[in-house]
Amino acid sequence: MLNSQGVDTISSIISPEGSLEVLSQHEVNRLHRTSKSGLHDLLRRCALAVLNCGNPTDDSLEILETYKDFDIEVLQQDRGIRLKITNAPAEAFVDGRMIRGIREHLSAVIRDIVYVYNEIQHHKRFDLSTAEGTTNAVFHILRKAGTLKPGRDPSLVVCWGGHSISREEYEYTKDVGYHLGLRDLDICTGCGPGAMKGPMKGANVAHAKQRRRDGRYLGVSEPGIIAAEAPNPIVNELVVMPDIEKRLEAFVRLGHGIVVFPGGVGTAEEILYLLGILLHPDNHEMQLPLIFTGPKSSEEYFHRIDEFLVYTLGEKVRKHYTIITGDPTQVARLMRKGIDEVTDFRRTHQDAFYYNWRLTIARDFQSTFEPTHAAMEALALHRNQPTHELAANLRRAFSGIVAGNVKEQGIRAIDKYGPFKLTAEPELMRRLDVLLSSFVVQGRMKLAGQDYVPCYILN
Structure with a gap:
């Protein structure tokens, strides 16, 4: 009807x-x-x-x-x-x-x-105002959903990337997923289209070739995102976290390695979240392989990301990630090697394979950020603060832009009050403008074919 x-x-x-x-x-x-x-x-x-x-x-x-x-x-x-x-x-x-x-x-x-x-x-037993209470809550949500698999060796590769990517980039994500799957690795993504679907699709074919009947295609979402990025049909495990911060924590607690494909502000938010955590002094020994990858045509994209990260977080940030373009096989080999090292590390330290309790996550990365116009304008976007605090504030800025682009509440706020205003020190603002403008030019803000009207103004 x-x-x-x-x-x-x-x-x-x-x-x-x-x-x-x-x-x-x-x-x-x-x-x-x-x-x-x-x-x-x-x-x-x-x-x-x-x-x-x-x-x-x-x-x-x-x-x-x-x-x-x-x-x-x-x-x-x-x-x-x-x-x-x-x-x-x-x-x-x-x-x-x-x-x-x-x-x-x-x-x-x-x-x-x-x-x-x-x-x-x-429920009184979960104190969400503390780091320990929040991490415990994330654990219980994941356990309730059945996503914690204590009987399996580390194999879960978290794949981040944009929902609005080119056909060439999408095919590349499938190729990477295929080579990961051939090496008995499972896939976890944000569960939507584009770079969230491609790796699952590729791994699904590889698992069939290897006769691997228990392949995992885990999707992790949250209410604001799932309304814009519905789970793709390959997802065979779905968990909906209560907000974006707990969703991000679920990714890094569950994952044994992370691959980042080209994307837009949502992907930049995820990158800043992870690197801000890895730069924390308590995590200096943490084993978590991180690879940025895409086809050769995406080299400029990763150059822009790398340039922005080094300026904002310092040269030391480069030790936490490897950039590989145009070589899906090498990505899979390096990730397999990295996850084997994760397995050895956790076995040596008697850590759980299924949940990374050892990882320290500062409250700045756990506290729920509501992207109102006042909150966006008040963000401290300057380098005169500890690196992890700047990373947390940049993550919030990108999260607000995601909300203005695709989330119902953010779209309604933009319609009513106009674009979000972001204020930063001059050079940081210039570099932020270059990065965001490159996302717009490359069509990474909205799905292909949709005209993009910025939901933000840089002051």
């Missing part, structure tokens, strides 16, 4: 898949109450994003406007729950039945949002 916007939709009642099948009566009651509470709007937005995964857009506000009539309700039954879906995107169904992978992702979204709301944010 057509909704009020003239878009084909389907209404249905479905059972959960992959999560929530076995519940106590108390859990059923709690889920039912939550679906009727103030949390309903968050559930609705995230569920719609998952169901809309076949449509190429990264504008969460546009999705909500297109499906104004969409709704989801948790129905209470003696044997568990069922999900009542009203006016959902028709692409999520085949002959009236919801696609199984989408049903799995939808169940995971509900599981994580409800668990965080009931057990983390409103």
Whole structure:
């Protein structure tokens, strides 16, 4: 049937898949109450994003406007729950039945949002104002989602990169994923399109060739991002963290190595987050291989990133990453070698393989940043401060631009109050302008074919 916007939709009642099948009566009651509470709007937005995964857009506000009539309700039954879906995107169904992978992702979204709301944010045992409490909360969310695998040797490669990349860059991410997969390595990404999908696709083929039947394609998202970057269909494990900071911490606690492909401000945010942590004195012995890579045509992109990092964080930052262009095989070989060294390091120090407890993460990188106009303008963007603090503030600046580009709340704030204003010392501002302008020219701010209007002004 057509909704009020003239878009084909389907209404249905479905059972959960992959999560929530076995519940106590108390859990059923709690889920039912939550679906009727103030949390309903968050559930609705995230569920719609998952169901809309076949449509190429990264504008969460546009999705909500297109499906104004969409709704989801948790129905209470003696044997568990069922999900009542009203006016959902028709692409999520085949002959009236919801696609199984989408049903799995939808169940995971509900599981994580409800668990965080009931057990983390409103539970006294988690003090989210402390570093220890936050790290413990991240651990419990990941454990609840089943992402911690204590019986496996280190193998998880986190792949970061843009959702808006060229076809050549996308094919390269698949090639890297393929060579990683041939070496028995698994893939973790932000779960969306572009550089988040390509490595999974390549690794999936390699795992099939190696007859590896337990390959992991782990997607880690958060409510604001998932609404703009729905999980790609290869993701077989999905976890939704409560905010961007806990999402980033999940990546670095779970991952045994990290590969960064070309991207935009979101990728720059991830790079600054990781390097700011690795530059902390407590982490000087930390084993975590980090490779920046792309096709030969991406050399200019990585030159700009490298130049900006050295100016802002110092020459010492280069010891933490290797840049390789045009050689997927070398990337995979180096990553395999690095993860073998991670395995030896953790075995020697009797550390867990599945969660990096040893990594020190300063509170500046854990504290939730709300990108309001006032908060963006107040950011301290100057070099007269400790390196890790500058990295944290630059990370926040890029996070705010991501919000203004693709997140519903950020888009609405820009529409109402105009672009975010960023203020920095002159030379840093010039270099920031060069970097951001290069992202715009290269089409890395929005999905291909979409005109980009900057959501920021540099003062």
